[in-house]
Amino acid sequence: MNNLLKYLSDLTELPGISGKEDKVREYILEKIKDKVDEYHVDVMGNLITKVKGKDSSKKIMLLAHMDEVGFMVTKINDDGTFHISPVGGGDPRVVFSQRLMVNGQLLSVVQIKPIHLLSANERKSKPDYNNFKIYTGLDKNEIKKKVKIGDMVTFDTKFYMNENRAISKAFDDRAGCSWMMNLIDTIAEGEKPKYDTYFAFVVQEEVGLRGSGVAAHYINPDVALVLEGTTAGDYPLLDKDKWATHLGDGPATFFMHSGVVLSKDIFDRIVDTAKANDIKLQFKMRTAGGTDARRLAITLDGIPSGILAVPSRYIHSPNTIIDINDYINGYKLLELLVLEGRILK
Structure with a gap:
């Protein structure tokens, strides 16, 4: 073993x-x-x-x-962001503020409105993939070179273990x-x-x-x-x-x-x-x-x-x-x- x-x-x-x-x-x-x-x-x-x-x-x-389970790029915006749809049985609640990787190479982050700016109704609402925008830090010219419709998106997670448990x-x-x-x-x-x-x-x-x-x-x-x-x-x-x-x-x-x-x-x-x-x-x-x-x-x-x-x-x-x-x-x-x-x- x-x-x-x-x-x-x-x-x-x-x-x-x-x-x-x-x-x-x-x-x-x-x-x-x-x-x-x-x-x-x-x-x-x-x-x-x-x-x-x-x-x-x-x-x-x-x-x-x-x-x-993961995501796929469905739309690319001029502001350096893109949208995703789930591939498999993902839960939108666990996606907020996560670091994501496009094709295992490009780091990005799920944008989320700060709690200070949320309305009372927004605080009660459930997360929805349709409302997620993924930020790359790229301008509109660069993002369209590096991100394509249909690209694979996964969580950016590293393996870690101690004596009893492992996380990844x-x-x-x-x-x-x-x-x-x-x-x-x-x-x-x-x-x-x-x-x-x-x-x-x-x-x-x-x-x-x-x-x-x-x-x-x-x-x-x-x-x-x-x-x-x-x-x-x-x-x-x-x-x-x-x-x-x-x-x-x-x-x-x-x-x-x-x-x-x-x-x-x-x-x-x-x-x-x-x-x-x-x-x-x-x-x-x-x-x-x-x-x-x-x-x-x-x-x-x-x-x-x-x-x-x-x-x-x-x-x-x-x-x-x-x-x-x-x-x-x-x-x-x-x-x-x-x-x-x-x-x-």
């Missing part, structure tokens, strides 16, 4: 909204291309790799999405991507998996689960395991019965979520493997939200799938927090499920 946290740190700092995952894919491919038996980038931009197992009679598909953007789902990269490293060091294993780094999950179905058609797996970052609601403003998951209680697995009921067989194998190896595991207790498992359920003849996820507090924000032990224990459980073939009967 030498590279596990390094991969996580590097990946979360890269820009990569839905449809513009290039920098993330390039980083991953550079690190793993010499460690896999096959790799393929499809028309959508999915990166699909294969590692041969001891037994080629079954195929396991692991998948994590490379894209993060895009743990959803660079956490899953880093798990897969490290598992490829482990296999390359001599830990051959029981069955042929495909690692699908997929695109456009945040805008409708777009890439996973295409990748699944290419692989045609027997089972799939979706690796994710998921909602943790353990903060004082939310009642405990609405927490979903809790930081420090281990990685999470799901029995269902919006649009799909997960495979009971795979769910049981995840739970049994965790118990047999004394790995703390929690269940996501709210079924809101969705993952690529929903797409897999209606792809081909229906692909039985399970989910393993890192609880993430303040998800889809510039400052998401995870518990380091949850993350590491999730990876340990992933190794057992894949290398020993426990994800299959």
